[in-house]
Amino acid sequence: MADAFFGTDLFSDLERLQQQMTGLFGGFPSSIRAGRFGAFPPINVGATDESIEIVAFAPGIKQENLEVSIDRGLLTISGERHAVWQADMPEARRYAQERFVGSFRRVIELPEGADPDKVQAKYANGCLSVSVGRREASKPRAITVN
Numbered sequence: 001m002a003d004a005f006f007g008t009d010l011f012s013d014l015e016r017l018q019q020q021m022t023g024l025f026g027g028f029p030s031s032i033r034a035g036r037f038g039a040f041p042p043i044n045v046g047a048t049d050e051s052i053e054i055v056a057f058a059p060g061i062k063q064e065n066l067e068v069s070i071d072r073g074l075l076t077i078s079g080e081r082h083a084v085w086q087a088d089m090p091e092a093r094r095y096a097q098e099r100f101v102g103s104f105r106r107v108i109e110l111p112e113g114a115d116p117d118k119v120q121a122k123y124a125n126g127c128l129s130v131s132v133g134r135r136e137a138s139k140p141r142a143i144t145v146n
Contacts, residue, residue: 075130
């Protein structure tokens with residue numbers, strides 16, 4: 001039907017336009033909930049039957065500069081990454097800087113069944129892993145059919 005009005009396949013044109021826009025802007029997340037473009041630290045969020053798993057990729061941050069809190073269903077990861085540039089080479093002039101330096105804060109909305117009393121966090125090899133347990137009532141269970 002689209003051929004009759006436009007003389008070409010409309011969906012192919014739209015897909016080509018989307019690819020051009022993605023190339024122009026560098027590829028934004030697939031949905032608004034997927035995260036902000038260029039947000040630091042980048043995170044992965046997943047789930048098991050027992051817990052919600054969050055991994056924040058935050059290399060170059062000391063463990064004592066990280067803070068994890070949970071309040072009203074929101075998990076907040078905050079901290080600060082200090083610059084190493086000035087300490088190593090105080091006389092050098094900077095031409096480009098791609099590494100994020102400064103304070104950051106990421107807020108992740110947890111699913112309804114998350115239990116704020118069952119939170120564990122560990123930091124190793126530049127990755128902050130946070131595990132939030134699920135409430136017993138929200139865990140999947142098998143129902144016997146009578």
